[in-house]
Structure formats: structure tokens, C-alpha cells
Amino acid sequence: MHSSDGRPAAPSVDEQVIGKTATKDERKKAVSKSGVVVAKPRKVRADKSDYALRGVSYLVVTIFTLFCVVPFVMILSASFSEESEIMAHGFGLLPRGFSLTAYEFIFKSPRQIIGSYVVTITMTVFGTAIGLFIIAMTGYALQRKDFPLRNWISFFVYFTTLFSAGLAPTYLWIARELGLRGNYLAVFLQLLMTPWLIILMKNFVRSVPHEVTESGKVDGAGDFRIFLRLILPMMKPALATTGLFLALGYWNEWYLSSLYLGSTVEFKPLQYYLYNIINTANALKSSMAGNNVTITQLPSNTLKMASAVVATGPIVLLYPFVQRYFVSGITVGAVKG
């Protein structure tokens, strides 16, 4: 934080790490457009030890990749299995029998799941849009060299990561003093921004030359106009990366919901809905209400897995399209304020 006081152009970490030996061009090459980090071809003759290392590398990377994907396959398989087969033989890699019963249960009375989808999608869309706008604006202002308070405000934001009120005082303040218990706003507002995302954005904005602002001023544009018309369009990759982190925060939210919403709302955010299905037998039954079944009749094992698929599916399907922004997020992400 203070380092940027005396040395406004203090190198960000990625510059320290990557920049010392590589030119800008090479850095671009390192993280290619597809988001996959690609090695530069090396014209080095390989000897025996090279082949050994390469062989081991292929093997280990393959194993690790499988290790990452197998749990997903198992959940998917289990959701299409016959409950009786699961009871007899347990979960496996491939479906045991084939049945759509679990999904039929979920979609027979889809009120709960659709309600949860609506809540989560609404929060994700509005939260990401509003949060992104505020974060971008703040990041830009904090990077403006002619803004005298910028160091104070940067520290004001950063300090919250160093020292914070614990969970209990925060909970009492928001639930009791602000009266937000049972209100979706308690979840929505708290996820709007994090100090880390503001710092990330501030570092992204560094790459926009100061002359852009200057030229806007010369043309007589106000600060907001400069930000909206000139700066924002130049920050598309930064917005995509930050937006992705925000959207993931909203989509994967269950923790704040468990604290502030609990059972007070009819439609729980998606992941909190899933959390209840997994952890409480009653939730499984009540969310399938209207089916007139007793708890023992429910195919609970396959239902849990099918719920997991339904709650996670969209984000996994979206994943290949947004994955590349993740990479730019991590490589710029390891930065200091």
C-alpha cells in the first residue's frame, strides 16, 4: 500500500515475476487468446533425461487430470442410476442401472428448484453488473494521479483485509441493527465487492495510459464522461475477469444465505438449496412436497446427486467459454496494493 506512495509506478507482482526477463510480446504469448498457457518452442537438443522427464510429465499430468474429472463423472453417473442398485452396490464410476427417476422427482413439482434458479440468476446478473460498475469506477479513481485522496482511500479499502470485526459482531450488526435478517439484500449487498477485486481492478487500470484521461479533459469532458466513454471500453478484459469472479461469488453463494436467510425465505439461493438437500433429510422431503411420498420412498441417494447436477450444471457448461478470463485473473491477480 505505502509502496505506491513514494513510487507511483511501483511494479506489480506480475511485472516482477514475468517482466524481468520477458518482453511485453512474450508475456502476451505466455497467456494466449484461448486462455491456455502455451510454452514457447525451444530449439534444444533433447538427451535421455529429457525424455525421461517428459514421459513422467505426460503420465503425471494425465493422472492428475483424471483425478480432477472423476468426481464429476461419478456424480453424473450416480444421478442416472437406479436407487436400488446404489443401495446394493454403492456409488461407482459408471451408472448402476439406468433410470431418470431422480430427475422426474425433481421436475415433478419444480416450484422449489425454479424459484431457486430465479433467485440465483437474478442476484448473479444484477450483482455482477452493479458490483462491476462500482469496482471499475473505484479502481479508475484510485489510479488517477491527480486524485489527492487516492492513497488514503486505497488504505481505507485495504485495511479491511488486515483487520476485521469477527463473524459475530458483523452478524449482529447486519441482522439486528440493519434489520436485514430474512432479506435477500443481506446476501446481495455483501457480495457486491471485495477489497481484493478493487485492488485487482486498480492494477488492471494501470495499463490504461494517463494520456487518455488527459485527452478527455482537453476536450472538456467531465470525470464521469471520461470514465464511461473512454476508460470503460478500454478495460474489457479486466471487466471480464473481475465480472467472472463476481459472478462465481454469487452463483456459489451458500454461506451468507445460511446465516442471514436460513429458513425464513421460501426460495433459497441454488447452492444453499443444494446444501440443505445434502445435509438434512427433511429438506429432501419438503422440497419434493406435493408428491405425497414418505421419506423412505424417496430415492434419496440418486436424488441428492441429481440435485447436485441440476444446481451445478449451468456453471460447468458455461465454464469453457469463460475459462480464459480465469487465467488472466490469476496471472495479474498475484499483485500487491
Add this chain to the structure above:
Amino acid sequence: MCLPAIAFFIVFAYAPLPGSWIAFTNFNYHDGIFGSPFVGLRNFEFLVKSGQLWNLTRNTVLYNVAFIVLGNIVQVALAIMLNEIRSKYFKKVSQAVMFLPYFISAVLIGVIAFNLLNYDTGAVNALIAQTGGNPIKIYSIAGLWPIIIILCHLWQSTGYGSIVYFAAILSIDTALFEAAAIDGASAWQRTRYIILPSLKPTFFILLLFSLGGIMKGNFGLFWNLVGNNASLYGTTDIIDTSVYRMIISQNNFTTSTAVGLYQSLFGFALVMLCNWIVRRVNEDYALF
């Protein structure tokens, strides 16, 4: 332009700070935070005497040390191996799959654990049964859980973390590798004398970041794996899960505030200390 953000941090980060006073009171709803009777350090006294504070601190710190040490070793190793992969297609697919675990919610980690480990239908026990063994009640053996939790953490964070190191490897000047090859350096020597030293700055920065957070636990992971399973608390309860449980199921605000305040102060002191040390060693690596 900063006003919305300033308002946000005042309302959600600074305003709750005075509430920490609860740690020194015998809080009740009727009298409120500042009207409740003052009891000095008695809440802390209880925590220390019962051994609870020590147990929580030990678990939190040990888990984080394990995460940092093992995490970095695995990430560096994987980054070096990723660097050896030549097939473009292979690289694309493996990198895409490796990020996937980072993308999902902690709740799904709980689902995966249930799928693998539960007594009646878990895949591990199914496998044991198939090979003729007796199923294990994994959810009641406390000794197994440090391993399970560490594996889950590695599963979720390794792919993502290794990319940071991989990017650092890619930025090494290729002339170094060419020179080494001409001098007849083996793959091991190349790794030991070129790659590892050039990863040092990245490593120290990541280390400093994580040391500052050593008192903060990965709540989502622990809670979704263990939750309210009291038989596992001895080896799995960390500060964050304990505070959450006190609030959610016991409505106990005094003890939880005391633990939270202790966590914040201790964590703050640690960040300051780490930063001071790093600043003395090499100013460029310091956080502030």
C-alpha cells in the same frame, strides 16, 4: 467516484467493528452491545482454561501450514511438468480440466465427499466390499480427516495454483536453456539450477500472502466436509467453523466474539510481523 465503495466498506466492514466490545461483556439482547454487563477478560479466561482456544489455534495453523507447504510443492512440480508437455491439444484439455475444481462451490465438495465416503453407499466402501474387505465408518474416524481435508484442498486448488508458477516458468529467457543444453545439462540440472531459482520471487510473494492468512481457515471446505459431526472436532475443528457453530446453533455471541477478536488481532500481528521481516530481507517483496 469512490463514494459507493467507501459507503460499502463503512457499512459492511467498519460499522461492525465496535461490536467487538461484546467480547468483554456478558451480552444479552435486551441490554444491547454497550448496555450488557462488563466482565473484563472473563470470556477469554474461559477459552484459555478449557483448552478450546489452544485446540482451535493449533488445528487452524497446522492445516494452513500443511496447505501452504504441500500446496506449493505440488503446484511447482505440476508447473514444471506442464512445461514439458508439447502436444497442444493435450495441453488445452488438461489445463481446462485442472481448473474445473476451482470453479465449483464448497457445497459440491461436500457432495463429492458424500459420494465417495459415506458408510452405506460410498464409492470407497463399495470398492472395499468388492475386494472382500469390511466397510469403514469413515465419518466417525477422526484420525483420517486431516488427510481427507488436505487431499480435498489440494484437489480444488492445485490446478489453479500451478498456472501462476507455469506462467513464471514461461517467462524465463530461453537463451538460458539453450546455453544449458550446449553445456550438456540434464533435465534435472535444468530444473534445479534454472527453473527453481527463477520461481523464487513468485514463491515468496505467494508465501507472504498466505502467511498473513494463517489464522483464517477455509471455512466452506471444512464446514461442508465435517459440519456438525462432533466426533471429528478434535482433529478438524478450526476457528472459523467453531465460531459459525456457536452462532448458528447456540446463539452464543460472547464466546464467538471473543474467539473472533483473538483471531483478528493475532492475524493482524502476524501480517505485520511477516511484512516487517520481508521488508528487511528484500523490500521489493514486501506487501506495504
